[in-house]
Amino acid sequence: MTGVGALQPDVAGFAPIGQPGPPGPPGRDPLRVAPLAPHVIVLFGATGDLARRKLLPGFLHLHHAGLLPHCRIVGVSLDDLDDAGYRQLAYEACTRFARPEALQKHWPTFSQNILHVSMRDGPERLAAAAWEAEQALGGDPRRLHYVSTPPSAVAEVLRSIEEAQLVERSRIVMEKPFGTDLATARTLHAGVHGLFEEEQVFRIDHFLGKEAALNILAFRFANGLFEPIWNRDHIDHVQIDVPETMGVEERAGFYEQTGAFRDMVVTHLLQVLAFMAMEPPTALEPQSIREEKNKVFRSLLPIRPEQVVRGQYEGYRDIPGVAAASETETFVALRCEIDNWRWAGVPFYLRTGKRMAEGARIISIAFREPPKSMFPAGSGVGAHGPDHLTFDLADSSRLSLSFYGKRPGPGMVLDKLSLQFALHETGFAGDVLEAYERLNYDAMVGDQTLFTTAEGIERLWEVSAPLLADPPPVQPYPQGTWGPAAMHALVAPRSWRLPFERKWRQNP
Numbered sequence: 001m002t003g004v005g006a007l008q009p010d011v012a013g014f015a016p017i018g019q020p021g022p023p024g025p026p027g028r029d030p031l032r033v034a035p036l037a038p039h040v041i042v043l044f045g046a047t048g049d050l051a052r053r054k055l056l057p058g059f060l061h062l063h064h065a066g067l068l069p070h071c072r073i074v075g076v077s078l079d080d081l082d083d084a085g086y087r088q089l090a091y092e093a094c095t096r097f098a099r100p101e102a103l104q105k106h107w108p109t110f111s112q113n114i115l116h117v118s119m120r121d122g123p124e125r126l127a128a129a130a131w132e133a134e135q136a137l138g139g140d141p142r143r144l145h146y147v148s149t150p151p152s153a154v155a156e157v158l159r160s161i162e163e164a165q166l167v168e169r170s171r172i173v174m175e176k177p178f179g180t181d182l183a184t185a186r187t188l189h190a191g192v193h194g195l196f197e198e199e200q201v202f203r204i205d206h207f208l209g210k211e212a213a214l215n216i217l218a219f220r221f222a223n224g225l226f227e228p229i230w231n232r233d234h235i236d237h238v239q240i241d242v243p244e245t246m247g248v249e250e251r252a253g254f255y256e257q258t259g260a261f262r263d264m265v266v267t268h269l270l271q272v273l274a275f276m277a278m279e280p281p282t283a284l285e286p287q288s289i290r291e292e293k294n295k296v297f298r299s300l301l302p303i304r305p306e307q308v309v310r311g312q313y314e315g316y317r318d319i320p321g322v323a324a325a326s327e328t329e330t331f332v333a334l335r336c337e338i339d340n341w342r343w344a345g346v347p348f349y350l351r352t353g354k355r356m357a358e359g360a361r362i363i364s365i366a367f368r369e370p371p372k373s374m375f376p377a378g379s380g381v382g383a384h385g386p387d388h389l390t391f392d393l394a395d396s397s398r399l400s401l402s403f404y405g406k407r408p409g410p411g412m413v414l415d416k417l418s419l420q421f422a423l424h425e426t427g428f429a430g431d432v433l434e435a436y437e438r439l440n441y442d443a444m445v446g447d448q449t450l451f452t453t454a455e456g457i458e459r460l461w462e463v464s465a466p467l468l469a470d471p472p473p474v475q476p477y478p479q480g481t482w483g484p485a486a487m488h489a490l491v492a493p494r495s496w497r498l499p500f501e502r503k504w505r506q507n508p
């Protein structure tokens with residue numbers, strides 16, 4: 001486990017090679033973040049948006065960081081590209097999305113590790129290319145299959161892996177969406193389990209690759225201060241808020257079939273909720289952390305339509321590929337509850353949407369308010385709402401604790417103040433691996449901690465069923481706003497944290 005361990009001693013980010021590293025799966029040397037064993041990476045969907053923006057630049061950076069010294073990438077798509085043609089595509093992608101120093105230093109050698117085969121040439125061609133790559137690496141290199149194709153192509157990809165006899169010595173990384181409801185998720189999982197053991201399957205959720213998400217575990221469990229109050233006796237409510245300014249124009253076809261709830265809530269936001277709400281795992285290792293997350297999902301109450309506000313930004317129906325009377329939501333806000341001893345009665349408010357006023361990824365915990373009568377009238381106690389602990393999950397991971405403090409001078413006047421911490425203050429900010437790089441590193445060392453389980457996904461579709469069966473109508477909201485007004489009634493008498501009253505302090 002590359003992330004959380006790196007936080008001990010009190011650092012954030014990725015421990016540089018040779019420095020005290022993370023406690024990993026049993027038998028892994030905690031003092032060294034080991035370079036990966038030789039790998040053949042079979043990248044299905046090799047010419048797609050994700051492959052170009054994240055995966056190819058990510059593998060190049062892992063190579064640059066000395067973590068993926070020996071690999072061969074076999075790109076697979078429907079295109080009829082030869083190796084040279086695909087290397088050119090990969091070069092253009094890395095020129096746009098990779099770290100320049102990685103490109104300059106390694107492209108000439110790294111590019112020679114890249115091959116391409118077309119799916120249309122059949123499993124024999126794929127088998128031959130993989131065999132050629134393994135011969136070039138020598139020994140018994142590991143195999144990583146990365147499925148970055150549209151969901152409709154997954155069954156065909158699994159068939160080609162089987163027919164090319166590439167299941168042995170391999171792991172498979174699956175991209176969301178993991179089905180569109182309980183039935184389709186079960187079908188997908190049955191197909192995958194027909195070929196792979198669950199230990200070989202890595203269902204990726206890039207939200208969980210972020211330093212900040214890992215920081216939550218360290219913050220909760222490496223400090224004696226927070227865990228004792230991390231429950232319904234002290235916490236009034238939690239908000240997980242991920243507004244986005246971008247629209248869906250580029251992927252309207254996919255989005256029109258999906259919507260904000262399936263695209264962001266069932267995947268990212270509920271996964272982050274589990275990190276927030278889980279019981280302390282017995283160890284920072286895959287099995288116990290995933291089990292604690294699944295226990296949270298098992299305690300989630302079904303999401304009822306009346307607890308949900310769905311919105312659609314004005315102009316969405318004019319996008320090519322969107323139905324004129326589309327009822328697809330580009331915004332969703334909901335209340336969900338975890339019915340267990342730690343959280344019963346504490347509302348978790350989740351919100352996400354496209355074309356909103358600001359982009360952000362925050363978790364905001366509001367603590368129960370103290371008795372106030374001891375403070376004189378006009379002191380300002382409670383005037384700015386409860387104390388908040390806020391995690392900023394964006395790349396510049398930050399956290400803040402707001403509290404009331406006495407204003408210097410005569411009398412008792414209270415102001416809302418905040419303690420703030422930002423990753424860049426640790427001096428390790430530069431060592432951070434991007435989410436997809438970290439997750440691919442973990443998949444190649446076989447560490448499933450940050451990957452979602454089939455059981456967890458099916459449980460989340462189960463609790464979503466009442467909403468999916470009877471979704472409330474979408475309510476229009478102007479682009480560049482915070483969403484439909486009805487979202488305020490959802491949280492009343494509380495209020496949404498965003499937009500923040502106070503801005504984060506900028507780094508000097």
Ligand SMILES: NC(=O)c1ccc[n+]([C@@H]2O[C@H](COP(=O)([O-])OP(=O)(O)OC[C@H]3O[C@@H](n4cnc5c(N)ncnc54)[C@H](OP(=O)(O)O)[C@@H]3O)[C@@H](O)[C@H]2O)c1
Nearest residue numbers: 045046047048049050077078079119148149153175176177
């Ligand atoms: N893009 C993102 O930011 C993002 C983020 C999170 C998750 N995802 C997920 O990642 C997956 C890929 O997304 P994307 O945006 O990269 O899609 P995309 O741009 O549409 O690319 C799809 C890729 O799959 C290939 N492909 C299509 N059918 C295939 C088949 N039958 N066999 C082999 N290859 C096939 C395409 O090849 P051709 O080019 O030859 O047609 C192309 O390389 C999807 O599941 C998506 O939900 C994407």
